[in-house]
Amino acid sequence: MSRAVTLRGIAALAAVLFAFPAAAQDVLIRGARVHTATAQGTLENADVLVRGGTISAVGPGLAAPAGVPVVEAEGRPLTPGLFAGLTALGLEEVSGEPDTVDNALGFADTHSVEAQWRPEFDVAPAYNPHSAPVAISRVEGLTFTVLAPGILPGGSFVSGQGVAVRLDGSFDAALDPSRTLFIQLGSRGKGFAGGSRAGQYMLLEQAVREARPNAPANLAAMAPSHGLLTPIGRETLARYLRGGRVLFYVDRAADIRQALLLAERFGFQPVIAGGAEAWKVADLLAAKRVPVLVDALVNLPGNFDRLGARLDNAARLHAAGVPVGFTQSGDATHNARKIRQLAGVAAANGLPWEAALAGLTRVPAEAFGIADGLGTIAVGQRADLVLWSGDPLEVTTGAEQVWLGGRPDSMRSRQTQLRDRYLREDGGWPRAYLK
Missing domain, CATH: 2.30.40.10 (Urease, subunit C, domain 1)
Structure with missing residues (x-):
């Protein structure tokens, strides 16, 4: 009974x-x-x-x-179960203690061979499912996240690979179909490209040429000043040139457009994160069915890439037919639970409620190729479920x-x-x- x-x-x-x-x-x-x-x-x-x-x-x-x-x-x-956003959950225990932070790669000697671009850097092996912030996020209704590599001095604006993980405390939590290469464009990455956005595209062009099958045979012998990639780095980038998922952190509308052109040219499957000015190119994003993960709290020009930031960004993107999800700016790891507030703010500024919930569930699962199992309540889906005391988009x-x-x-x-x-x-x- x-x-x-x-x-x-x-x-x-x-x-x-x-x-x-x-x-x-x-x-x-x-x-x-x-x-x-x-x-x-x-x-x-x-x-x-x-x-x-x-x-x-x-x-x-x-x-x-x-x-x-x-x-x-x-x-x-x-x-x-809700998406926690792009985080370092399980990779960052105490942000102020370097011994507990494993989500970014940087080298002190920027002229050494180790300081070459490292797209092969993959944060997944460092994931600790028993990290305290994982359990803290889980009891707040967050059941999956995408581990996102960061950026440090001595690294590059191609910051490495991340993957979605279930926040269920298991050691085999990684969801391999979600593996993604992360690239930081615009003002956040141009300091790693000679101080110019144009330098970013120049270096990406060189890296792609090195990774293609017809690259010169003597690349392995090149000095760091000539070759950007290690042999394993070339193999890794080559996999993404065959339709792999690449997430671009980018805010300015002009840079978003360039990222989409680059993705089409190089065969990447793009995802946009940040997208403060994405509403300006909503029709282009919709035509290409490119998902955008926005921070719905960004409504002021905190930098020159965000001059067009506005609270109804998510609503405008959705109205144009763009798949809209959410992720946080700033300390997304230790404040992952606040991602519900982003969806609530978007709903308060014109995004339909059901679309706001989808931005925390189905849309990110689809964006990272793991919708066959996560993100919806339907027969056959894994039972990652949350029972709430009230409206899940309300902070109370x-x-x-x-x-x-x-x-x-x-x-x-x-x-x-x-x-x-x-x-x-x-x-x-x-x-x-x-x-």
């Missing part, structure tokens, strides 16, 4: 189910406001049945198979329960442990005396 569980009992149920992993992948979530992030839209008072970690049925009045626990959602919103709501592959998360992190230890109010003592 199935067990009905209220929201207050979910945490206790999670503790029991973690002791029985097989059973932990089965659950019926009953009576939820199901935001599918598909063409079905939102289903009122609907049920979601999970068997073996996969969604097996979605609809009203579903019967619970024998032995499958039942969670009573009581009309609360249920969404797919929170995740009541997260399921990862059908298993309920413990909803515990270092922050909750510190809260529970130092904010106990039993014993009648003044707050200063509490443990």
Whole structure:
């Protein structure tokens, strides 16, 4: 016989189910406001049945198979697990302590052979699924992210490769179809190209020529001042020339246009991140079906690349037919939970609510080639789900329960442990005396 569980009992149920992993992948979530992030839209008072970690049925009045626990959602919103943005989760423990930061490559001697361009730099092997910020983000309803390489002195504006990972605490969390090369264009990268945007395109042209199959045979013997790439770097870049995904960090409309022309010329599959002025070239982006990950809080000209920044950027892009997702500027890793605010601000400035939720779920999953399993609530999808206390795009709501592959998360992190230890109010003592 199935067990009905209220929201207050979910945490206790999670503790029991973690002791029985097989059973932990089965659950019926009953009576939820199901935001599918598909063409079905939102289903009122609907049920979601999970068997073996996969969604097996979605609809009203579903019967619970024998032995499958039942969670009573009581009309609360249920969404797919949310995208945390482009982050260094699991790569950066304490941003001010270099020993715990592994997301960027730089060399002190910029004239050494090691300082050649390194597109082969891949951050995935350094990922630590047990990093404290991973669990902190997970209990906020974030279930996947794209690990993004950074940029350091002695590196290059081709900063390396990243990959999507599930934030489920597993060591095999990387989703290989999402592997992406990251290139930083515009003002953020021109200092690594002789101080000129034109220098960036000049160097990219040289790197591509080195990576092509008809490159001169003597490239391996070239001095660093002549050859940009190592032998492995040439092999890596060559793979992206055959339709690989390349993410361009770029804001200025003119630079976005150049990035798209470059992608078409070199055979890249482009994704735009930042895109403060993307609305100016929305028709071009839409025609090429290029996804754009925006920071919807960027509405002021913080630099000359963002002179055209505006709050309705996401709404204008969506209206033109551009796939719109979200990522943060600044410290995206330790503030990953704030990405919901970006979607909420975009919705408050003209982006339809369903499109704003899709920007945190389906759109990034599609952009990085992992939609066959993540980003929607549909039969056959992996059951990464979040039950919310209210509207998930409101900052005053929170995740009541997260399921990862059908298993309920413990909803515990270092922050909750510190809260529970130092904010106990039993014993009648003044707050200063509490443990």
